[in-house]
Amino acid sequence: MLKLLYAASEAAPFVKTGGLGDVAGSLPKELKQQGIDVRVVLPKYSLIAEKYRKQMKHIYSGTIKIAWREKYLGIDTLEYNGITFYFIDNEDYFKRDDYHGYYGYDDDAERFSFFSRAILEMLPVIKFYPDVINLNDWHTSLVSVYLKLNYSDNSHYSKIKTVYTIHNLKYQGIFPRYMLTDVLGLDDNYFINGDFEFYNNINFMKAGIIYADAVTTVSNTYAQEIQTPYFGEQLDGILRTRKNDLTGIVNGIDYTEYDPKTDPYLTANYDISNALEKKIENKVALQKRLGLPIERKTPIISFVSRLVEAKGLDLLIRILDELLQYENVQFVLLGTGDQKYEDWFHGLQWRFPKKVSVTTTFDNKLAHQIYAASSLFLMPSRYEPCGIGQMVALRYGALPIVHAVGGLRDTIEPYDSYVNTGNGFTFNNYNAHELLYSIKRSLEKGSDIILRRRILENAMKSDYSWSSSAKQYKEIYSKLASK
CATH class of the missing domain: 3.40.50.2000 (Glycogen Phosphorylase B;)
Incomplete structure (x- = not known):
């Protein structure tokens, strides 16, 4: 059975600020229906509803090194709708109770580089080495970088492939150059060679695109558009170099949640007949x-x-x-x-x-x-x-x-x-x-x-359930896993 770890910064119903939350909350369910052993990993934000936090089981406490820092790593788990979710816990990074809640902090580079490294450090703890890790947007882009640069000599990790999904090219994770060494713990040569360099800053998304084994985005037209200067947000050149590995797959929606025939919020339920x-x-x-x-x-x-x-x-x-x-x-x-x-x-x-x-x-x-x-x-x-x-x-x-x-x-x-x-x-x-x-x-x-x-x-x-889209993702995962 194909093993998949789905890594995201948000997933409904635990965390949702936009379309990524919807996708990460609904796509894994359909992938499981199609025979994939899929699990999801998220940050353990303090703003996750208490009713979910109470159901989480704590399975690990330890530390990991990020650059020169040694930081606490906790792992909690919860099964929801038949899917196993893991939550990466560190209150310094994820206990934020102000209006931002999830993103938009001065230390976002540090928060999500920690999250990316923690995802890889989690694998021996949960005894789950996936065939493929599906990364989403800039917040998890460093997983593919760390995997290739820091774990390639480890036999448990060497066969893991990564798929990098771009949900919105506009939000790229752009930070000052010094953070490459001081926060990410990577040599400055990865700036000099262009992997991270972006107008004298570093760019998480750019590195994610370069280091992933395959790149997807969330519609076929968008996949073509972002290879042009108008839509490319200054990454169109890099995307053109990956055009043979770039696939557009239209998102779906959860037809259980969005069903006018059974929707509990409606005054009058209905179907196409009435x-x-x-x-x-x-x-x-x-x-x-x-x-x-x-x-x-x-x-x-x-x-x-x-x-x-x-x-x-x-x-x-x-x-x-x-x-x-x-x-x-x-x-x-x-x-x-x-x-x-x-x-x-x-x-x-x-x-x-x-x-x-x-x-x-x-x-x-x-x-x-x-x-x-x-x-x-x-x-x-x-x-x-x-x-x-x-x-x-x-x-x-x-x-x-x-x-x-x-x-x-x-x-x-x-x-x-x-x-x-x-x-x-x-x-x-x-x-x-x-x-x-x-x-x-x-x-x-x-x-x-x-x-x-x-x-x-x-x-x-019109049918925009996840069934067809999930099949396309499965084809990409299976092709990578067989290499």
Whole structure:
């Protein structure tokens, strides 16, 4: 049986700040279904819910060396949904109770170099030497580096292969040069030879790409885009050198968690046979909860996302006043992020109190209710490695309107009424006028009940469960393990 260790800085339900948490929480379950002995390793953050921390079993206490430092290493374990999780414990690094919680600290380089080294030191403790370690984003990128530079002479480690998955190329782990020796404990020659060098700093992600045996990212289109200067975040050259080892695999979503037929958060559960009628019941319930006028025939357009520039917020700011002034719609937003965006959307709600609801907190239950109540779901992202929101929206019959980029291009096909194909609406150029036109076009088609039913059925028939994607990961793992 193929043995896999899945290493990540977050995984739902224990830790989730974005798409990585969803992926690391759901992909391993499908990989196990496909016959892989998969285990997951995470940092033991103090912000993990107490109900999970109480279930953890402590299995090891010791120390490891990071550069000149000797640091405490604890290992806890917990089985959840049939998957064994390991938690790397060090309170100096992971007991952070402020608003950051997980990332964004001055010592992040030290925290995650410790985590990477601890992953490898953990293997003899748990008596599990995987065939492959799947690393995710910059936080675990050093595992492949340490594995090749420090453990290659150890027979237990020498056959281990690494797959490095890029979830978002923008976040690379860039730190001052001196940290290579002082924090990572590596010779400065690895800066001089270019493995870590990045404009006189060091770059964790760059090294991860260079040292991994295979590289994946989270959609096929994104895999092509990041090899170009526009999307490549100054790593396009390195990625082009690995193009034969680079594979794009579209993420999936957990069809157990996101199932309108059984979702406990919904007022009215539904499936494809009664979605139009039941979505109206959910709309009325949402309107009551949010204090919007009860209007059964008024479409709800929703936006559920982090409030950051990359999500296309500048386009929304340009068109929403005009849209709300001239169209009979309600706009519902859920998300937190940059203060300037939060303030602007609260201002929009003040200007259109009967048409707009803005919630700037994280509320998973409300998110499910918004998907179920919405007619249209906006994702006008400037770039999008994969995106999960549009796939959840499809599952709930909220028709996505997306910028045709990255994973959005791979998952949303524009509706063609002549042949009845497509599951949503797209616009090709990152332009506010094109976004506004797409929204108006979708509202026009949605006003025709026959067309609306056809598009909704196409959307809800779209299959973005993990089954197909997990098979592609398994093929990569198996190929590497056989070398």
